[in-house]
Amino acid sequence: MTRFLVKRIGMMIVTLFLIALLTFVLMHAVPGGPFTSDKQVSKAVMDALNEKYKLNDPLWKQFLDYMRGLVRFDLGPSFKYQGKTVNDFISNGLPYSAKLGAITLVFVLCASIPMGIISALRNGKWQDMLVMALATVGVTIPSFVIATGLIYFFSFKLGWTPVYGVDKWQGYILPVIAMGGYSVSFLARLMRSSLLDVMGQDYIRTARAKGISETRVILKHALRNALIPVITVLGPTVANLLTGSFVIEKIFAIPGMGGYFVNSVTQRDYTTIMGMTVFYAAFLIAMVFIVDLFYCLIDPRIKYD
């Protein structure tokens, strides 16, 4: 187990380094820079700015400088907002994104898994048809369309929920549904097909032949096996939800990380782009790692050594 952990963490660091390198190179390959703007700035000011932010150094040196900061968890100053650091952006935005994400995650799990189970157990009946119809809608319609539709009906027509903001708890309802819609649909379909597959397995027949009740067959034998593929996709889903959706945060005016990320890209705020990308990547890698650890709890055939 220790060997596995050491190896795995080493691989995670290498992955993160490669992501940082790739992002850095791509970012600098795009013409223009953080101080390119419509307003003409005198050459002297430009030079001074480039000098201040060390943009005149060779690229490799800039990258090394950046990495030196990164290992101390210092993501550097923002190039566009004076006196702000990228760490500030993350610590401002993350709580909002993470709270919305956590609520969405709970919603996704509580909705998708029961939906998938009902649909599989009532295979071909109206419950199955209904769930699958909803899931198809959820997978195919983009979240911003769902969000707009929800706002139109529940906020504008019925007035049940605020149009934007998360000052009151009701404010979370629509963003959570809009953001979780895709994941709910996707996971419900996965849960359904996985459970259907498991219910046809020989060991389910063995369990039935033992004489244990159908409820127990499902709870003790089928679900555990059917959850394995669902857990696989849960890692990326969790990372996705917790780090926020740019679109949903924008629509509902939630001051999460997404907004900073989108702005940083349009403004070529180099350090912010790097910081956000690396943060997101690290989070994703960590989640996949945690899922892998969960695997050996649920599936005894998987052993890490």
Added chain:
Amino acid sequence: MSEAKVVGNPSANKKILDIKNLDISFQTNAGTIHAIRGVNLDLCKGETVAIVGESGSGKSVTMKAVMGLLDSNATVNSGEILYTYTDEKGQEATVDLLKLPKKQLRQNFNGQRIAMVFQDPMTSLDPTMTIGKQIMESMFLHLQMDKEAAKARALELLELVGIPDAEKRFKNYPHQLSGGMRQRVVIAIALSANPDILICDEPTTALDVTIQARILELIMEIQQKMGLSVVYITHDLGVVAKVADYVDVMYAGKIVEVGNVNEIFFEPKHPYTWGLLSAMPDLETDDDRLYSIPGSPPNLLREPKGDAFAARNQFALAIDEKAEPPLFQISPTHWAATWLLHPDAPKVEMPPELVARLARARKEAEKYL
């Protein structure tokens, strides 16, 4: 001729399972498949019945009906499955398993009175549960045992089925055991709640040959120890010869010949049984080619006209095309459904190669008697 008479084994033992006129069809996208067309089958206490036939002849479906494990697209059109047992108060009771509510069948009969061993041990155990837990599961339910008693019994069972180091194996997951070991575990699960009847659906087909004999011997040994009645479903006549008291030969959803093991092996009357016996490999055979019954079983989407075996039968008579043969009685225990047994039928003997082969087999068998 009227419908087939109920065939009885005039055995000294009490009838424990009596399947009467079972008729089952399946709804599929292609249409209705009439898979079981009036099956009669008896099982007496302590005896072993083998059902043999090609794939798709309906062997497994018949036994799944006994367990209430038919797929959801199956319909039981008619028939009875009478099961006689001693109930909790020590009184003898007979129920029709087909008439019981599914829940009650599962709760009071499956596992507890009628247990089943399945074909493929590699897939018939839950990969996420230790074998110990899988064995104890039905004890908690059927024998109302507490954890300690169940564990003690599970260890006993593991030893009974010949698993060394039971204490350690108890905590193992299925993937940590070999195929032969897993089949022993499946047998232990089947035995865990003291059933009266053990149904073995091709218990050795997925195992390698060296293990097959040991598993069969194990089942026979346990049968004697526990006084079980056993039904084997198999297409391996070698298995049948080794274990069975009575043999039911099944073809296209019907029993075409039934008799005790000597009658089926040494005086078979149905051309289909002749074919099955001829298709068995034998060291003495001079031919380079192994005999196989020509053609393939009929598609039961369409009701076969006359004798279902006629098209593949080199001894078929004109009447086989028109009318289905009834079961003709040959001895008190031996019946076969072929027009060749009708008093007016031309005298047809079994193929000489088969006669020679059966004579050899008999000689071989006599050595052991």
